[in-house]
Structures are given as C-alpha cells and as structure tokens.
Amino acid sequence: MAEVQVQENTKGGKKKPKKGDAHVDMTPMVDLMSLLITFFMLTAAFSKPKVMEIVLPEKIKKGEKVEPPKIAESRTLNVILGPNDKVYWYPGKADPEVTVLQETDFSATGIRKVLLDRNRALFRKIDDFQKKVISGEIEISQDSLRSAISQLKKDDDTGPIVLIKAYKTSKYKNFVDIIDEMSIVGIARYTVTDINWVEEKLVEKALGIAPVATTQTAK
C-alpha cells in the first residue's frame, strides 16, 4: 500500500532524503471517507413520502339552512367500508327492508371491478386519451394533460356518483385504499359522507352482529 518512502542513498555514508517523490499514506483518509460516504448514503432519504389530495364538501354549520345537493338515485353507488378489509356496496337509496349489501374486497376483482363496470365509458375515454399522448398522436404538456383529464371527468354524465361511508370499526388504511380506487378507476364524482343508521344496521346484519343500540334508531 501507499506509504512514505524513505530511500537511502547507497553512495557514501550520508543519508539524504530523496527529493520530490514523497508519497503520503492515504489509507486512513480513504478509510474515513468510505465510512462517511456509507453513513450519508444510508441516511439519505431518496424516496420522499407522497401525498394524496382529497377535498371534502363544506360543512353545513348549525343554524345555516343549506339544502344538500340533490343527486340522481340511479347513478348513486354507496360504498361502505367495513372491518377487516371488507367493503360493502349497494346502488341507489337504502331501504331497511329491501336493500341487501354486496360484500367484496380491495383486490383487483373486488370493488375495482364493481366501480369499473359502472365507470367504463369514462375510463375508456381517459385511457384512450392517455394512450394517444404516449404514442405521440396528441402533443400536450404535462399540465394541460392533467387539466384535459379533469375536463373529461367534468363533462362525464354517465359514471356513478360514489358515496363513501365508513363503519365505525373500519380502518384508516381502507379509507385511503378506497380513495385510491377512485383515482385508479377515474371516478369523476365521489364524496365522503357519514354513515346513517340504516346502513349501520345493514352492515351489522352482514357481519352477523345482533343490533344492540336502540339509541341509533332514535336519530
């Protein structure tokens, strides 16, 4: 390894250090540097966390009289998050006598298929548009691509209006998952609302829990 070389002058008895060719031992320096590099590499946070945006409707304050927006019953799809990664859904309006909750999950053939079946037209439109952009048929900047897609979503009037509700024992993870599904399938209209007692009872029925609370019905 590199080291400081001290060469003796063989001629004569005098010891004379050779000029110029002094090698500095760099091993400790290299050692230290590799150590520091390793440290900084390992602590470097390359993958920044991501964020997912959601917008909730404005809360109606007490005393304010605002009619909740009317939506078509035929287009409404209610999705209820249940415990243990289960999802329940039913179309239209809840009727304690008639409505039966369909149970599904977060796999590709689960809730995504349900949503996709209803949102196929819009999904195709967005998908075709994106494919054209990728193949170079349409030249568009990243920003205007985003606004073009949101315009497609705005113009859509066939896709479902999804109401997301969460049963009290559902997990936050599932809430993120379902909003994820909305963006994967390209649902144009969805919102988060509170679960009502009819739906709560339906979930309990589906879970096999005997309805306990009578206070809920009083609401």
Add this chain to the structure above:
Amino acid sequence: MPKIKLGAKSPRIDMTPMVDLFTLLLTFFILTATFRPQESAPVDTPFSVSEKPIMDANVMTVLIAKDKRVFFNIDNGPDTILKFRPKVLAEMGKRYNIEFNEAELRQFEKSGTAVGVPIQKMKEYLNTKNSDERRVLETGVPIDSTDNQLALWILFARQVNPAVQTMIKGDADLEFPVVREILSILQDKNVNRYSLVTNLRAVEVKEDEIAE
C-alpha cells in the same frame, strides 16, 4: 541468458483517483442530506398510488399516532426569517395567558418537532433537556370539545401563514372515526382540502379488465 529481474519493490497503488471520487461522492451526499427533525411518534403511513411528492414548506401537519395521540406541526415557512413557528406559539400563549420568553420561543423555532403536549405543559416541555422526560410529557394535543387546542393551533397557524396547506399523517391501522374527528375539526375551521401522507405503491389496471 539474461534473466529479467523484477524489482523487489512493494507494489504501490495510486489512490489519488479513488480519493478524488470519494471526495466527490462525499460532497454530494453531504450537500443533499436533509436532516429531518425526529418524529415524535412512529407512524406507518398507508400505501397509495398517488405520485405527488410531499410539500417542503407552508405546511401544517396533523399527525395521528397508533395510540390515537394527536400531534400538530408547522414549518417555519419557505424562509427562515419568517419565523412562523414562534409566532404561532406566542399567539397560542396569549390565548392561554402563558408568556413564553425569548429562549423558549427560540427553542421552539429550532426544534422543528411536532407539538404533542397540551399548551399548559408547553413551558415545562421546552425547558426540559432530557429527551426521555420530554417523551413522558407528550400526551398529545387535546381535541375534546371542552378544550380543543388542536382547533386553536390550526386557527393561529392559518392566521400567521395564510398560505399554509394541510397534511394529515395517520397510521394505517387507525380506526376511521378517529380520523373523521380530526377531519371534522378541520372542516369546522373551514379547511376542506387535505393532503393525506402516503407511501407509493404501483397499481396497474389491466386491459382485460376494461374489455370485459
């Protein structure tokens, strides 16, 4: 026949290029390293397909830990001269008749860690040096309706920095009603747009799923 004699020199490797490279790498890593303040409580964020990176400045974060403790954090703003953190703390102190001195405000500005103590204990918290003792004090920001300090933190953060955006960092295993409560506190303060902090997971919708 003359023999070719190899010199008995010790083979020396020239390390200069290696050192050069190392220095370069080291400089790069030192300069790009960002030291994040220590997280008050471990939070496993859920996964999502969103690819939007986290914002660097003008952010207030509501952190909900696994044990349902709530933490609140804001940054100093895009410029350190702005000193948003001490300003918010001073406002908070005014509301509760607690006078924070210069050193305490400085300490709060520098630390960058999330607030996890009731404001009544804030003074004690800031003057505690031992991190274990600090941890004991971190019981979470009160969110019950009798003393909703989180709502006040949100209010003052938005007063001091009107451009602030809201991030919610919740643990994946949290029960949804806890998050719903936080959302409703935010909605009461007219904050309707949130960014949920997640980790990236790639998902693709396949052709045949559409065709069917």
